[in-house]
Structure formats: structure tokens, C-alpha cells
Amino acid sequence: MTVFIIRRLLQAALVVLMMSFVVFAGVFLVGDPVDILVADDADQAEREQVIREMGLDKPFIVQYGIFLKNGLNGDLGESFVFDEPAVGLILERMPATIELATVSLLIAVVLGIPLGVWAGLKPEAWSSRAIITGSIFGFSLPTFWVGIMMILLFAVILGWLPSTGRGDVGYVLGIPTSLVSWKGFSHIVLPAVNLALFNLALVIRLARAGAREVMHQDYIKFARAKGLSQSRIVLIHVMKNIMIPVVTVLGLEFGGLLAFSVVTETVFAWPGMGKLLIDSINLLDRPVIVAYLMIIVLLFVVINLVVDVLYSVLDPRVRLQDVKA
Amino acid sequence: MSVIPEDLEPLVEKAVSKPVDTPLRRFVSDYTENSIAVLGFIVIVVITVLAILAPWIAPTNPYDLATVSIMDSRLAPGEQMMSGMTAYLGTDGSGRDMVSAMLYGLRISLSVGAGSGVIALAIGVIVGLVAAYFGGRTDAVIMRIVDMQLSFPAILVALVLLVTLGKGIDKTIIALVVVQWAYYARTIRATALVERQKEYIESAVCLALSKNRIMLRHLLPNCMAPIIVVGTMQVASAISLEATLSFLGLGMPETEPSLGRLIANGFEYIMSGRYWISIYPGIALLVTIVSINLVGDRLRDVLNPRLQR
Secondary structure, three states, X not given: OXXXXXXXXXXXXXXXXXXXXXXXXXXXXXXXXXXXXXXXXXXXXXXXXXXXXXXXXXXXXXXXXXXXXXXXXXXXXXXXXXXXXXXXXXXXXXXXXXXXXXXXXXXXXXXXXXXXXXHHHOOOOHHHHHHHHHHHHHHHOOHHHHHHHHHHHHHHHOOOOOOOOOOOOEEEOOXXXXXXXXXXXXXXXXXXXXXXXXXXXXXXXXXXXXXXXXXXXXXXXXXXXXXXXXXXXXXXXXXXXXXXXXXHHHHHHHHHHHHHHHHHHHHHOOOOHHHHHHHHHHHOOHHHHHHHHHHHHHHHHHHHHHHHHHHHHHXXXXXXXXXXX | OOOOOHHHHHHHHHHHOOOOOOHHHHHHHHHOOOHHHHHHHXXXXXXXXXXXXXXXXXXXXXXXXXXXXXXXXXXXXXXEOOOOOEOOOOEOOOOOEHHHHHHHHHHHHHHXXXXXXHHHHHHHHHHHHHHHHHOHHHHHXXXXXXXXXXXXXXXXXXXXXXXXXXXXXXXXXXXXXHXXXXXHHHHHHHHHHHHHOOHHHHHHHXXXXXXXXXXXXXXXXXXXXXXXXXXXHHHHHHHHHHHHHHHOOOOOOOOOOOHHHHHHHHHHHHOOOXXXXXXXXXXXXXXXXXXXXXXXXXXXXXXXXXXXX
16 A cells, blocks of 8 residues: 555656646747736837846756745645735635535535436436436536526526625634625536536446446345345445445545636636636736646546555555556 | 359349448538537528628628718617718617627637637647557646646636737737647547547558657547537637636737627616617627537437447
């Protein structure tokens, strides 16, 4: 187990290093930040001064080295717009995004697993067909369009739920959250459901496929022969075996949720990091863009690592294979 | 016929008189068993024709600033425009007739989706074939890159690219190609790895055919089925992704609005109940994506050798 974790940690560090290079090269070499920073009527001397101050006259590798060194110290530059450290700006918005992603993940699991298992146990029932057809729509409809339709229906036509912002924010253990008051909660419903749709469809598919496969296994037949009740078979024996793919995929999808929250946050004006990214792109605030990308990469690597480790705990075969190889 | 022994003659005749079972015909009859998939295919054909013919069948030219009048802005569906023409689906915020704007938008969305799909397919196919055919270190390096890219969500990669590249149809296509090629490469590698073990490749190698010839003329044709399925699905997701990016203000520029940009333009009017600016382009987008997915789903069933009867 220790060998396995150490190996994965080294791999993760390598990926972060490579991605930092890609992000740095992409954002800093393709565009010239000086054009944005210097006024249009600046003369050559002023331009050169800015270039020197920012260290842009140094060779690329040296610039990258400085970027890495500062990055390791948690400094990814200052926002051009807010004049604040970019990392701080993003960390400030992160709880809102994580809250949104967590709530939508919960919605996907709590609704998706029962629906999927039902569809897997009774594949011919009309309700199962309806569930599967619904999941096809969940996959193929663009998130932003569904979000707009939800706003039109629930906020404009019916007027049941608010469609923008985060509402009242309460504090639990010092972390701001919308979940403590009804008003805050009503703000998170629409965006969370919108963000959950894709994963809901995914969980339904996985749970259905898992249930159909597991039901034919010998150990289920054996459990039946032992005289266990149907509910015990489904809730314990089937569930346990469905959970492996669900945990893996959802773990990986949590990163996807954080990335896709860019869209949902823009539609619902949810003040998270995704909206900050879009705002920064529109304002050409490069340090914030770079910082966002680096933080997202880091998050992704951590999530992949955690999923790998969890997976090896749930399914010992994976671990053994990896150590042997 | 004289060469064939007499007792075999009826059998030969039977074989000759039954040309029905060509692979193409079997494919068509398998496909048409599902009427919804047929409907999906018809819808795609109609949409494609509409998109191609847009400049000739659209009532107005939405890019021609001389004819677009701000006086016509935000007309409800069915109201008359200044020119006396009826705007059957209303007009948008700058006075463009929605029918025309949608036809042109469809044209852009489809060409970006299909164009990026074809280029990504070509790159992915070559990379995947090379990985599968040469194996070893080449394969390991290529697949490591593919895995790394696929561990990041498509939208994030596309966002990064468009932030650095800027707006424009060419840049959008580049971003979508970069996002998609890895899916094709992975698919074709998986198929080609299986095909590579078969005897016909071995015999081609023994005949000392060139590597290019073996890869393109022997390996590739036998890997087509999964490529077609993944390709169909990828075009749908490319159209959807382009719409999402345009909605976020990246991707296509304001002067050439795709469906996603039209929806974004209408979004600001949604709160005041002017639903038509967002809804109708949205429905067009939806119908396109869902039909392509329906066709792709059916193709997957029909072309899947495991389900073949």
C-alpha cells in the first residue's frame, strides 16, 4: 500500500510540473501581457521599463523558473484588475463553487442510484424506459440551455425560486454557506440541479448497468438460495458491487463539476471561481487566469490521487496489479 | 457454368440469384428497423440542407447592416417589421429577423462542428494507428499524452485555448480539434490493437508491404465501425461545446453569431419575458444535437459486432 501511494504521489507531482509548464507557456508566450498593461500612447522607453519590471526581458526558462519558485510559495502574481494576490481572490471564491459542486453531486447520487438500480432490476417496465430516455436527454442537452430554461420556467413564469446570486450566506465553522437558511437554500436549488443533470444521467447509467450485471452473478443466486429477502440482496449485495464504478466515476467527475461550474455559475450569476474566471477572461486579467488554471490542475491531480487510493481500498485487485507491474 | 459439377448447380444458382445480402443492404435494413433513428437521420438531412441553403432561403441577410434596423428590435413572433415583412419568430435585440439569424447560425454551428470533427478524426486516426501498429515505447508515449489530456474536462481545455488564441471561426475550430483528437486516437488504438493480432495483418507483414500501406489499406478499413460511431457522437458534442463557449462570450465573434451566441444574446431579455430570442435558437440547437445522438446510438447498435445476428 505504501509503495502504491508513494508511486502515485510521484506521478501526481510530475503531472503538476508538466501542466504548470503548459499553462505558463500557453498563457505567457502566446499573448503579450505588455500590450494590456501599457497605455496605448506609451513610448518605447516606458514599454521597456514595464517589460524589465515584470522580468519579461529574461529568457523563457528563467521566467518559468521564477514562476515556479513563486508558485511553490503560493504566489501566482497579482490581479491587474483588483491589485490583490490572484491566489487569494480565487480561494475567496472557492467555497461557493465547492458548495455548489457538492450539493449537485449529492443530488446526482441520491436520485441517480435508486433510479438506476430500479431501471436495472426491471428493464422492461415503462418507468425504466422513461428513466433511460430521460438520462439520454441529461447527456445530450447543453447545460447552459437547460439552465436558461429553468430560469424561464421557475423564476420568470412560475416565480417560485430566485435565479441569480447566492442569497443569504450564513457561517458554519467559519465557512460561508448558503445551506443554513431557507433563503440561501432557495438560491442554490436551481444552479445545483442544473449542474447535477449530467452526472445524474451518468449515475443512472452506471447503476443500471451495474445492477443488470450483478444480478446474474453466482453470489446473488447463492444469496437467493440462502433465502435472503429481495430487499437485503439489493441493498447489500447489489449496492456494494455497484458502488465501485460509481465512486470512481463520481470522484473523477467532481473535477469535471468544478470545471463545468464555469457555465452554471455564469448562467445563474453564482459568485464562485468559475464566474471569476469568465470575468477575468473578459477583462484580460492574466494572473487570475493562470492562477485559476494552476489551482484547478492541482485540484484535479489531488482528486485523481484520492480516487486511485480509494479504489485500491475498495478493490484490492487493483493494488496488487499495480505493485506487481 | 460448365466447370461447375451438375449437382452443385442449384446451390450456385441460389447464391447468384440472392444478391440481397450485401453488407451495405444489411446495414440499411438493420438501421431502418428503428423508426426513431430513421426520423433522426431525416431531421439531420433537412437541417443540413437548410444550413447549406441559408443564404438563398433566408428572408433577410442578418449580416447586412444596411437592412438590419434597430427600429425592428425585439419584435414578438408574428409582428411586422419596418420593411413590411412578417417576422414569424420575432426579432432579436438588434433587429435581426430570428428566422434568418437562426438559419445563418445553424450554418456556422454545423460547419464548426463537422469541420473540427473531420480534422480531429484525421489526426486521431493517424496517431491512434501509429500507436497501435508500432506499440512499445511509441505507444506508451502517445497514450500517456492522450490519458493526460483526457483527464482534463473538454470545456476547460477549450477555455484555455480560446483565452490565449482569441475569437474567430478558425480559432474555435482549432480549440475543438485539440479537445477532440484524443477521443478518436484512443478509440482507434483500442480497435487497431485487436485487429493487429489477426492473421491478415501478419500475412501483409510477410508480404513485405510498406508500413503505410498496411496501416492505411489493411488496418484502417477494419477499424471503421467504432470510428463512425465515435465520430457521430463527437460532432454532436462539438456543436454543443461550441455553443457553450460562444454563450460564455468566447469562440465565435459577435459579427458571426452561431446558435450559442444567439441564445446568449437572448439571455439578457429572458427576465423581461421576451423568451423568443433565446428559445427558438435553443430549440434548433437541441433538435440538431438530439438527432445526431439518436443516429449515433443506432449506429452503435447496428455496427456492434457483439450484437450482430
